[in-house]
Amino acid sequence: MLRSLRGRLIVLLALLVVAAGATAWLMVGLFHQSAAAQVGQAAAENARACDAIASAYRLHSADWGAAPPAPDDTAARGRLSAVVQNALRNRPGVQGGIWHGDTGSLAYAFPTYDGAAPRTDPPGGELPRIREINAAALTSDRAASHRYGARSQTLLISACPLPGPIPHLTAWTMTWTFTFAGRSYYQLMAGQAVLLVTVLIAAALLTHLTMTWSRHVSQIETALSSYDVADLPVLPPTHERELDRIVLALNEAGRRLSAARQRGDTLARQMATAERLAAIGRVAAGVAHEIRNPIAAMRLKAESAVAGGAERQPQALRVILGEIERLDALVRRLLSITEHDEPKRELIEVSAFLEACVAEHTERAAAKQLTIASSADWQEARFDPDQVQRALDNLILNAINAAPAGSRIEVAALRRTDALVLSVHDRGSGPPVDIQDHLFEPFVTGRPDGTGLGLSIVREVAVAHGGAARFVSADHGTTFEIILPCPTS
Structure with a gap:
């Protein structure tokens, strides 16, 4: 109370x-x-x-x-x-x-x-x-x-x-x-007069005290409510001893909060710089690794073609062209991560959109004895269909590669408050534990033949729509989610 x-x-x-x-x-x-x-x-x-x-x-x-x-x-x-x-x-x-x-x-x-x-x-x-x-x-x-x-x-x-x-x-x-x-009688009158004067003085003092404290408290409340929590104002003294102790404590707390915020901003900038440098290092290492292997393969085939004569040159050229195509695909995927195109939002029928995405991967899934099903709690939502389809393609391909034979892959659109959640669920064991904290960074992958760029593309699409991407692990399988806020606005 x-x-x-x-x-x-x-x-x-x-x-x-x-x-x-x-x-x-x-x-x-x-x-x-x-x-x-x-x-x-x-x-x-x-x-x-x-x-x-x-x-x-x-x-x-x-x-x-x-x-x-x-x-x-x-x-x-x-x-x-x-x-x-x-x-x-x-x-x-x-x-x-x-x-x-x-x-x-x-x-x-x-x-x-x-x-x-x-x-x-x-x-x-x-x-x-x-x-x-x-x-x-x-x-x-x-x-x-x-x-x-x-x-x-x-x-x-x-x-x-x-x-x-x-x-x-x-x-x-x-x-x-x-x-x-x-x-x-005169004693009574004198006592009554003293009592009346005492009551009047006490009432005046209490009234003045009540009004003064109420005014000072209102001023402090107004001053505090007009500033952001991260930047408390410097309150002026009230010349009331007890209130000034509170004012002094608030000013000191504001000073310490401002100093802590400055230290936090400095540390945040340092952490961001360190993370950027680490990300650049990982990207550079991944790019170098992905480029070195095709170059080494092309060099080996070229040397073999030169040493073997005209019989081996057509085969060597076909291998070299395949490696060049691999490098070109790698560059395209890198560009899709770095190019932050503004989403072209359209009013999309969600159920039909998911069925179209699933249909493109049905044959690949059947080749591994997998089935793919889709379901939607939404009727219509606004998003960029090309970007979201590219993100879902990466998730479905990862699920096809990770799911055990004879299992089922579920693609769903779920309603959560004011957000559309697109999820891809498979029965696989999921990525290794040691890379789960960095899944959505470039060139982080748990497969020997993977480039580690698919989940980076998923995250960039979600962020471009003002949402997020996340990984959910459970005993019964693995789920990746794309969260798109306010899809019907």
Whole structure:
């Protein structure tokens, strides 16, 4: 499975966003827990302030004895206000008072109020809530408290009954706690800001990295695809350390490949030169051998005719003419190898063409007790009939010379993908092993009476048609093939 660096970077960016979201959710949760703890602490402090008023009232009411003041007594209200003032003096942000179930507020104090003038009356907007909490404390005869939450702050009210000579009295306290304006809120905002900036910077870096790498990889891909494999381009540096290591390795590989290709070209030229020289040597040796024998025979006959008189001259002249004809045939076959005529392609009916080629050799094959048969998988193909017939004649003659008596020679036209394959098969043992690698070179032969030019002609005809000739050896006989590509084009 192929993996993309860009895809992995995108996944990494997505994971970073998810991690940032989870962290933000955790921070908000911790903030709410901190705000709840802050509200709980403020509620406890508010309840303790109410208990402090109750304790101060008990001490103050002990001096009244059996003659308590009336709830509407002005002097008594002033003393009760002093009691509340002293009880709340050291409790910042807490206000409170003493409440009568029938009369209402008897005393009120807010000693830690930061305003320019002291506050002497309960806040009018909260009187319904104050009345409600005091009524709850009187009804249950125990301390009561309530919270009123808002978006940025929470109102805490507590009330506790005041036992004593004046019935239906309760003490109450009230405070505000600002959950979204305290230290925890500012810590949350700072953390969220740092987290947001970190995520944005990381996202920008990852996006830049993804785009940069994608651009550099595309440039490298374009540069490599526009050049041949044998000649790699010199890639410019990308100024990305990891990518530049790959670029450096590719440039070094291209340099080594170019050097190896130059060495290979040099060796190929040297090998081609050596092969040409070797081929020239073999051709020269073959030509010298083939020419020396007829010349020697003619010389011998001429000397014999001169020494023997007029009786031997006609016979000697006939032998000399035969040797001259042999030399002429040798020269013609050499010329057929060296003259590279362009094939004159015609649309040929393959089956009829093979039958005509086989018919010319039927008598020669019958003389050796051989049979020749032809078959064709093709109907029509384009090739030069004269050149191809000359090549097939050489293969059939070789097969007649090599096949054992009573066997069969098969000439066939086979279809292989986009090529026409003309094959000649016989039951002979084939050429000697030591010359099989050089069969199609001039003057290479396994027969004492052969010239070694027939297979050279076969190869030249195949190459002229853009094809090839090859030898196939098997346990059941020998096959020579002429491969002609795209015969129907």
